Amino acid sequence: MRKEYLTIREISGPLVLVEEVEGVKYEELVELELPNGEQRRGKVLEVNEDKALVQLFEGSTGIDVYKSRVRFLGKGIELGLSMDILGRVFDGLGRPIDDGPKVLPDKRVDINGNPINPYARLYPSEFIQTGISAIDGLNTLVRGQKLPIFSGSGLPHNQVAAQIARQAKVRGEGEAFAVVFAAMGITFEEANYFISDFRESGAIERAVLFMNLSDDPAIERIATPRMALTAAEYLAYERDMHVLVILTDMTNYCEALREISAARKEIPGRRGYPGYLYTDLSTVYERAGRIKGKQGSITQIPILTMPEDDKTHPIPDLTGYITEGQVILSRVLHKKGVMPPIDVLPSLSRLKDKGIGSGKTREDHSDVFNQLFAAYARGKEAQELAVILGEAALTDMDRMYYDFSDTFEERYVSQGEDENRSIEETLDLGWELLSVFPSGELKRIRQEWLDKYMPKFKKEDRQEEKSDQKLEPVTEED
Numbered sequence: 001m002r003k004e005y006l007t008i009r010e011i012s013g014p015l016v017l018v019e020e021v022e023g024v025k026y027e028e029l030v031e032l033e034l035p036n037g038e039q040r041r042g043k044v045l046e047v048n049e050d051k052a053l054v055q056l057f058e059g060s061t062g063i064d065v066y067k068s069r070v071r072f073l074g075k076g077i078e079l080g081l082s083m084d085i086l087g088r089v090f091d092g093l094g095r096p097i098d099d100g101p102k103v104l105p106d107k108r109v110d111i112n113g114n115p116i117n118p119y120a121r122l123y124p125s126e127f128i129q130t131g132i133s134a135i136d137g138l139n140t141l142v143r144g145q146k147l148p149i150f151s152g153s154g155l156p157h158n159q160v161a162a163q164i165a166r167q168a169k170v171r172g173e174g175e176a177f178a179v180v181f182a183a184m185g186i187t188f189e190e191a192n193y194f195i196s197d198f199r200e201s202g203a204i205e206r207a208v209l210f211m212n213l214s215d216d217p218a219i220e221r222i223a224t225p226r227m228a229l230t231a232a233e234y235l236a237y238e239r240d241m242h243v244l245v246i247l248t249d250m251t252n253y254c255e256a257l258r259e260i261s262a263a264r265k266e267i268p269g270r271r272g273y274p275g276y277l278y279t280d281l282s283t284v285y286e287r288a289g290r291i292k293g294k295q296g297s298i299t300q301i302p303i304l305t306m307p308e309d310d311k312t313h314p315i316p317d318l319t320g321y322i323t324e325g326q327v328i329l330s331r332v333l334h335k336k337g338v339m340p341p342i343d344v345l346p347s348l349s350r351l352k353d354k355g356i357g358s359g360k361t362r363e364d365h366s367d368v369f370n371q372l373f374a375a376y377a378r379g380k381e382a383q384e385l386a387v388i389l390g391e392a393a394l395t396d397m398d399r400m401y402y403d404f405s406d407t408f409e410e411r412y413v414s415q416g417e418d419e420n421r422s423i424e425e426t427l428d429l430g431w432e433l434l435s436v437f438p439s440g441e442l443k444r445i446r447q448e449w450l451d452k453y454m455p456k457f458k459k460e461d462r463q464e465e466k467s468d469q470k471l472e473p474v475t476e477e478d
Contacts, residue, residue, distance in 0.1 A: 005070040013263050016054045018070050024052045029073040055219045079227055080105030081234040085208050092212030092224035111226040122290035127355040131167035131420035134342035134413045139327055142355035144290040146323040148302040150316050152309040155329045159417055160340045161248050162197045167420045168244050176241040182210040182228035184221045185252025218256035229287045236296030248303035254315050270314045278318045285322045325349040338414040361423045367445040368430045379405025431457045
């Protein structure tokens with residue numbers, strides 16, 4: 001029988017101060033029972049001698065300071081795990097919200113997880129196909145990587161997240177693949193969009209969804225990504241599955257951290273966020289990767305909205321330090337009607353070179369990527385020059401690059417929400433777009449790949465073939 005305490009001394013918002021406690025630990029689960037029998041749950045935020053500061057999940061409205069009883073449960077927040085979690089929708093604390101039965105767990109695991117020994121990590125090196133050309137072709141996602149998407153308020157990051165969750169796969173036969181999707185601080189409409197999209201596309205069968213709504217408690221928001229990563233670790237390291245974890249929106253998660261930090265009267269850091277924001281984010285992001293001796297892996301795509309589209313804001317800034325690159329969504333491209341509006345030039349996947357090439361994507365991938373990137377960058381420079389000096393000041397070659405950048409955005413970057421391109425289709429499209437340039441301009445592609453792939457895309461070559469066919473003499477047999 002656990003001790004019950006009637007020693008609540010102070011209540012401030014969702015925080016409850018309990019005195020004269022014994023043996024209480026940090027992050028321990030707490031049950032608070034009101035005089036009418038109603039129970040509320042929380043966790044220990046701080047312990048100082050015989051005092052414990054408890055944060056309630058459901059809030060503190062209606063609590064009688066003198067008659068409410070507090071019990072410390074001697075364990076942290078746990079998630080029940082089995083293969084039955086696939087195809088299910090849970091709230092931010094791991095409770096089913098899809099009208100399905102309770103999950104019968106094979107085991108219960110603390111959601112804070114264990115740190116991965118750096119020596120036990122394997123270097124990410126295998127390609128994950130998202131079906132989105134701007135990612136697969138230019139900012140390639142590699143199995144075990146952490147590749148965030150930096151977005152802005154009003155940009156279609158939710159649609160991009162849903163598309164990746166629908167389409168992502170590890171190439172190869174017999175590869176067990178799952179998606180763990182965690183949404184934090186989203187509206188009911190957004191949650192309904194994600195759940196409906198997963199169900200209509202059939203992706204729900206290989207997915208686990210955790211939904212924390214904007215009116216749910218902040219403390220639950222902090223638990224949600226850890227719930228998702230605990231589920232992912234079970235599927236990856238115990239069930240040998242390749243797991244893609246999508247976390248949206250990490251900005252809401254950080255706002256919850258700031259809210260709790262302010263309630264605890266901690267000294268604020270940059271822009272009011274707690275000084276330990278970097279450390280806290282690392283405990284989420286670093287739970288991705290591959291481990292020696294394990295078949296499965298965890299790949300992570302955190303999505304965050306940059307306040308005022310500011311890349312130097314603490315959340316994207318610190319995220320960039322921990323993760324291996326970033327995919328940036330552009331407001332300018334969104335206004336042009338490009339979907340997904342991925343801004344190729346500032347986006348970066350630091351591990352892309354490890355996941356492309358012969359045996360992974362295709363032998364010409366690296367050269368095509370470099371040439372496309374260089375041509376697009378030069379085209380954008382030509383467009384900026386035309387704004388200053390006028391289009392008449394452009395050379396014929398500058399004009400060619402100018403037109404290429406528009407075509408590249410319209411055909412390569414933009415592809416719509418339902419178009420799922422294989423990596424071969426993406427690379428062939430790159431060759432087709434580059435075929436407008438004379439061979440002398442394609443300096444970043446090796447001659448052997450030019451000879452092998454370019455002939456079927458060169459317009460003049462195809463026209464010559466057609467004219468040759470027309471000029472063939474007609475024989476008597478014909």
